[in-house]
Amino acid sequence: MRNLYALLVGIDRYAAVPALSGCVRDVTDAREHLEATLAPGTDLVPLTLLNEQATRDAVVGAITSHLGQAGPDDVALFWFAGHGSDWPVPAWAKRIEPTGRLQSLVCADSRSGTVPDLWDKELSLLLDDVSDRAGHVAVVLDSCHSDGATRELLEREPAVRTRSVPPGAAPDLDHLRARLEARLAADRPAEHIVLAACQSTEAAEERTLGPGCHRRGVFTWSLLQAMRRLGPAATYNDLLLAARTEVELNACRQVPQARPRASQLLNQRFLGGAVTPSDREIRMRRSGSAWVIDAGAMHGLEAGDGLRIGVRGDPDRQADVVEVRASDSRVAPIAGWAPDPHRQYPVVVTAMPTPLTTVATGDEELRAALARSLDVRVLDDGIPDLRAHYADGELAVVDQSGEELLRRRYFVDEAAAAVEHIARWLRVWHRRNGVTALGSPVRVEVLDAGKRQILERDSSNEYVVQYDGGDPPEILIRLRNDSDRPLFCALLDLTSRFKVDPVLFPGYFVAARDVGECLDGRRIKAFLPPTVPVEPGASVKDRLKLFVAEAPFGVEPFVMPALAETLGVRGSYRDLGDAALPTGHDWTTDQVVIRIEVPR
Template sequence: MSTLYALLVGINSYRASTVPDLRGCRTDVMEARAFLETRLAPGVSLEPLSLYDGQATRAAVIEAFRSHLGLAGPADSVLFWFSGHGSEAPAPAWWFEESTLMLQTLVCADSRDGEVPDLLDKELSILLDEVAGRAGHVAVVLDCCHSAGGTRELPGTHARTVVPMAAAPDRALLLPELAVAAPGRTPDQEHVTLAACRSDELAREMHLGGRRRGVFSWALLNALGRLGPAATYRDLLVAAQTEVEQNVYRQVPQLLPAHRGIADRPFLGGGLAPPASGVLLRYVRQGWEVDAGSCHGLVGAGTTDEIRLAVVGDVPVREVRVVQVLPERSLVEPIGWQPDRDRQYRMVLSQVPLPVTTVLVGGPGQDGPTAARVLEALRCAGPGGSPSPHLRPVDPSDADTAPELMVRAPRRGVAVVVDRSGATLTGELTDIGPDGARQTVHVLEHIARWRQIRELNNPVTGLAGAVTVEVVAARPGEHIVPFDRPPIAADADGVVRLRYQRGPGGWTPQTVFVRLHNRSDRKLFCVLLDLTDRFRVHAELFPGNFVAPHGRAAALRGRRVVAALPPGEAPEPGARVRDWLKLVVAEEQFGPTPFELPALGAPRGVDRGPLAVRGFLDRIGRAVQHRDLVASAEDGAYDWTTVTVPLEVEVPGAERPA
């Protein structure tokens, strides 16, 4: 038997008038606690301590480290999760190893109220060393800014940062041992940290699934539920970074230490487990419920489509609809059938709300008539003249919505599509009359459908971690994929980078193999999609096949994949392109065609009709492109999951932009 000691700190309200309040931090740690309570491995007990708002004073946090986390022994694990403001403080002169002359800080509930300082990173290190000296495994999650660096604010987001703290007087520092140990000090004990961003970036919170949340906490919990208990810290970093970059920019989650070792151990040392039978439907005093909630990734209020789950394998499909999402469970009602109250039913997700892409059209200093034509085209772009099912225009005054796409109208009859970071996604779209406006909406819908495929995931799958995608370096003269060579590790920001090499003949692209590894004890059907940054989706790498239990399969039938820039793009230093490998896994066979998209601007051809595919994958696959079709419920529903691996092909020699 072992124990997981958890200290969960979520601070929305601060005492000091100079520290602005937040809105999503309590939700972060409440959902983290709910996740832990539903996912502990057999033989592991949970001892949680939650400190909210005014409870989380500097003194209380320090005391909780010693009186609560300090109880952990060699067989136990420890988790410290902090959601709140982060900031900086000037480093005392004797901390000569701080090259920036600044320390990172956690802002406690009473920090800067009178003479109460923040909790310095050096103090946190002392506390963690004390705990790690006795505990078997120590993990830290920090969803806060690591500095007050000047990063542009986004509409609909709020940064978890405040201005730097004035230098703390020596008497306010933690204990005398800090002053003694600090110069030249290296940590005595190892612990692993998953941080929301780099030290010069802001961590943000926004509305996600109908609630205000920290983007990183939300992404990390999604990754934990999707990848399963075998996921390492490095695996979780990659998955969480993928989620974060889909919602904000210039926030890159970090893993410390990033070298192999503790970073490649399972989260919490292996103290988590999947649900015993996936998602279960059962009758309780309040009615019917399933044991999955918002902490597992189900969305709540704020969506237009309902969530449905179906009994595994039943023909015809027997479904329930979700009527209320709670942190650790969801209340449901049966659709057209009456379950037996004395039974429990294994369920799979059979309908999930697909994300509708938000679009901001026009704005100050732009051409009003051109923007108005695009907005009018959006209002009638759907079936029968209804609004576009893929896009939702947002009002510039809506402070709670961060638009994912923006249409700029720099002059009369011209539109350009950019993303929320300001990066241009299209060339100039001209002649924005009635026909030109419709074409602009077609471009927006193409990008939106591509995003829906990239973001597609099953938050309550029982297949979490069943199949992994491995990118393996090819050696000179090697043409067939090796069976067991270790894959290329992702960088600290979760991206697998493939770099050109310079030789006597110029720049040469790297060659790799792409391997699929079924780690489960059953055969599973897999399709590997390649999503390019030119908004193409294709399944040429692995168009679909079953992979044997504990077996491996390879893209391109085991042949090498050349990681090159697109044709016509010269390999100049600093050039780079991004792809996303999207693996879709299911218990039954399905076809890749519903997911495929041509590159933006390429001829699309004739859309194919419904495929003869069993289960939910056909429904959601067709829904990505054909939201006006009604899915048939004649076939059984089966479990499915996805894995996303971001790849970047780059030519070295130029500094990567911040």
């Protein structure tokens, strides 16, 4: 028997700095996840410090006394959600901090009276002491400047808040100098793993996310989603890449980080395997007078009309999800099916609600044209999926992150048709199954065609390929099935012209522990579209959306022509339908972005 000692610190209310809203929810969600997924043979020993409880002395003391109990067979986890800050490094410490900045965690009473922040170097030494005795030590930091140790309070929009405060008093680290220099002289490697919300120069955002429309830290939400989706075999590196993708889907600019970088430690399973659900399959059972499934909001199931489950492999036995609760959901069998109350049925999600894309626009003509749309909903408050600026006949469409997707001249009805088209295109990109039991069994690999080497993603989690003179780059794309069974795959290319094209891999089985070659292994020329001149600095993105399922499905409902081919034909294209996915079989998705550039 081993113990998982968890110290969970969430601070929304501060004595001397502005308040936050989602930190307590973050660590509450994290604790619920740990409790729900604890591996057999592991006991959870949690300590949660919220708001006023999380003073500087209390946090330091809990690291020493609570996490310090962990022995060689145990795991220690420190999870912090709150404000972060930074400060120029003292002159003597520049050798141990090449960035020239120190990061800090802002505790509940930091900056009240003479109470300082908790500085990264002090936190590191405290965790080193825990590492001297514990078998495995991990840290999750959802705060601003956290790739170093540390959320910035900066209201950019009413619904977006970031977690950091300006620097406070200069750090007094002289009492740590001898220990820090001794560690440097001994060339002691890092002995704990840190997953951080962002780079040391970035802000960590909190937004209204997930079930219940609660404020949450985007990183904590994304990391927990990744853990649920990838399952027990996920390594720290797996979770980092999945969390980056999730952050990007939420249109945030922060880039989650892991330390120590390029270390074999990151190839370990999360918490050394202390969190590893033994059975991830959803089951339907009788509970009192109702039928329920053992999946709810905490597992990623999102409420909405049209949510349906079905018995695995049997398309005739399905049930509507009528109420999504915290840890389970109430369902109602349909089409005359009368389940046996003495049985438990393995089920999968067979239909999901497809919410309308929200759009904000200040132009009354465009608002009137979009008001009767079946694809979008005009939003007055909150953060929309798209912003449509229309003036003097020119339409500009911008996504949540501020990236301009389109700028072109249109009549108002054409502008409305363009917005609707982009909305349908984005629905394909964002479509996924949050409660799949498949995890992420198939991954997309992009290779340099000449060297036949797998390309690495950049800090934005994108593959970057560049023109050589006037010649477009050539790549290979393949799908690698890491599972022990064949799976049916389709790879859709969502182009910069808002086309959805299945030509790369239109739907085939990929054998177990094998690869499927896109375009039968032929080289792919990554061209800029005809409307983009091949000149220094030119850049476009192609998004690749992978659908994976246990049984064949048709890709036709996903297919869309390029935007230029749709104008004047509003409402004539089929909506994204669940018929594209196999009823009674589990399915999952993944996605990558390829950025095609002309070097400056």
